Amino acid sequence: MSTLAFALLATLARAPHSGYDLAQRLKHDVAPFWHAAHSHIYPELTRLLEQHLVSVEHVAQDDRPDKKRYAITPAGRAALRGWLAAPTRPRVLRDELVLKAYAAWMGDRAAVVAQFREHERLHRERLAHYEAVAARMEQQYQHALTNWRSPTFASYATLRRGISFEREYVAWCRWLADQVEGQPADV
Amino acid sequence: MSTLAFALLATLARAPHSGYDLAQRLKHDVAPFWHAAHSHIYPELTRLLEQHLVSVEHVAQDDRPDKKRYAITPAGRAALRGWLAAPTRPRVLRDELVLKAYAAWMGDRAAVVAQFREHERLHRERLAHYEAVAARMEQQYQHALTNWRSPTFASYATLRRGISFEREYVAWCRWLADQVEGQPADV
DNA sequence: TAAGTCATGTAAAAAGTTACATGATTCT
């Protein structure tokens, strides 16, 4: 089973969702930890259905197109628990901007600075967004955040990862842009 | 052109390499910013050759198998500069462990703690390695590190990214493991 | 003698992205 399958099961373990909802969740909800296109999700749901790890229910809607609501089955929950306990292979970080840093010495100074300033801005925005969500959670769900058995705590945990990741990224971009900008002119 | 093509060109811009060397570099050298399997690299080098962005030279060796030494061409350098100046789309972070954090509330407490402690250890090791390399560079190449036009500075910059990434990762793993471990027993 | 390094490739499978395709409703 692919990691996407577990991403879907993990989301369905909290509440039933349609394929469309799942795509939205994996994209926007809390920190986006395993984004996938809908064209990837629909076939995967079909596979999960064949394996009886999820069930479907047709939901008629008047104002909007009908949808299929998928729910996790006991077998699906068992599969999720098995995956959770299994060892996880760390992923290598694959970031095109880091690669550009590796090649930056060849580039045009102003263009390099602009590139890193732009990403500093972008990640700063994401950081601000995550921080706002975290602040809201801390106010609203105080109790749940001290209970690791609650899905809310789990969401908060992924959010914290997003926050520290973005914070670190912003700092690195700024450091690099400052270095390139501040050093004496080319000889 | 794929990002891998630019990863290869960026490495060849520093010095000629064989396919084998490139695979090693992308894996081990400084922080691994764009790892690729050799089975991916060899065909890509052939494509670069067809586009005249790199050139080859056969190098006979007595003690080891012969190798092909690839070098970047002026056209290759131009392509690299173009790519450097082009906007970079930020990648979404795709980390299976973050996904497991999202699902952690369903798991076995001891298994979850063990999982995150294990990754804390693993990333702490990487961090220590990167920090050692950085310390060595700071001693050895003082001057080059204040000159953004030197490839050494660029290597140092990617290394700094690796260091702050790993440091952040370690802290998050520890925080999560502490939370799960320290909270009152299941109700 | 077994494992590890150096060296280059092909083939197949899996994972992920982009484009194609449709259609109703709601908001600007």
Add this chain to the structure above:
DNA sequence: AGAATCATGTAACTTTTTACATGACTTA
């Protein structure tokens, strides 16, 4: 009137990983 949202799917393509394949030399 046009864009955005909701909703589901298929097809094609690109990217990435894993397995297959070979072979010499070196080190434990």
